Amino acid sequence: MTEHTNRQFSLDLEHTRSLFLEMGGLVETMVHDGTEVLVTGDLSLVERVREREREVNRLEVEIDERIGNLIARNQPTASDLRFLLAVSKMLTDMERCGDEAEKIAKVGRRLHETEGRYIPAVELRHIRDFVVGMIRQSLDSFAREDPILAAQVVRRDKEVDKEWKAALRHIITYMIEDPRTITRSIDLIFIARSLERIGDHAKNMAERVIYMVRGDDVRHTGVKATERAARGEPFEEENEA
Numbered sequence: 271m272t273e274h275t276n277r278q279f280s281l282d283l284e285h286t287r288s289l290f291l292e293m294g295g296l297v298e299t300m301v302h303d304g305t306e307v308l309v310t311g312d313l314s315l316v317e318r319v320r321e322r323e324r325e326v327n328r329l330e331v332e333i334d335e336r337i338g339n340l341i342a343r344n345q346p347t348a349s350d351l352r353f354l355l356a357v358s359k360m361l362t363d364m365e366r367c368g369d370e371a372e373k374i375a376k377v378g379r380r381l382h383e384t385e386g387r388y389i390p391a392v393e394l395r396h397i398r399d400f401v402v403g404m405i406r407q408s409l410d411s412f413a414r415e416d417p418i419l420a421a422q423v424v425r426r427d428k429e430v431d432k433e434w435k436a437a438l439r440h441i442i443t444y445m446i447e448d449p450r451t452i453t454r455s456i457d458l459i460f461i462a463r464s465l466e467r468i469g470d471h472a473k474n475m476a477e478r479v480i481y482m483v484r485g486d487d488v489r490h491t492g493v494k495a496t497e498r499a500a501r502g503e504p505f506e507e508e509n510e511a
Contacts, residue, residue: 279344283353286336290357293329294409296322297364298402300371301468305398308378308461319375326368330361356482363471367405370464377457393440394458397433397465400426404472411476417483421500423476425493430469437462
């Protein structure tokens with residue numbers, strides 16, 4: 271490629287990076303606001319989440335189209351190709367986080383319109399804070415090209431799994447003690463599950479950052495192997511409980 275073409279390609283890559291970070295910021299806010307509908311009963315947040323979801327969908331299409339054009343026109347290799355492939359995969363996870371946030375907001379609205387506030391919702395806010403932090407860390411690791419930070423996200427996913435199981439036990443206990451709460455408790459289980467899935471998507475994105483920077487595919491290899499790969503050390507797939 272000529273110097274001019276190289277310069278333009280670099281600008282295009284940077285713009286793609288900026289668009290993805292913009293999309294991530296919207297999703298992070300959606301997850302926070304979606305859960306706030308449940309905790310505070312502020313139903314005005316539902317429409318705000320839906321508006322952001324439409325913007326997230328628009329950005330997904332735009333970024334995906336840009337990636338296809340950049341690959342076709344420039345035939346990138348090595349790190350540039352890994353960057354584009356990583357963003358392409360991360361787009362799907364980010365968009366699905368937005369979908370889950372919208373579902374949470376809708377269920378939260380239904381709970382407040384039909385049953386009123388549910389006390390254990392504070393527990394779900396705690397899970398929310400965990401997964402919002404994971405999304406933020408994934409975005410930071412992407413922006414900084416920091417595989418060590420990305421590996422921390424992968425490890426944090428185990429904590430989210432523990433929080434999800436604890437919330438599930440709490441909600442089931444609440445149902446047993448008062449069968450009148452079964453319907454709304456099922457809705458809360460649905461919300462908790464959505465939050466756990468958001469954590470999974472954040473972990474997937476962090477794994478893609480490690481691939482982008484190190485060139486190692488760490489999916490399904492275990493946390494310790496992922497951390498070794500992030501440090502640039504040889505790693506092998508391991509069996510972890």
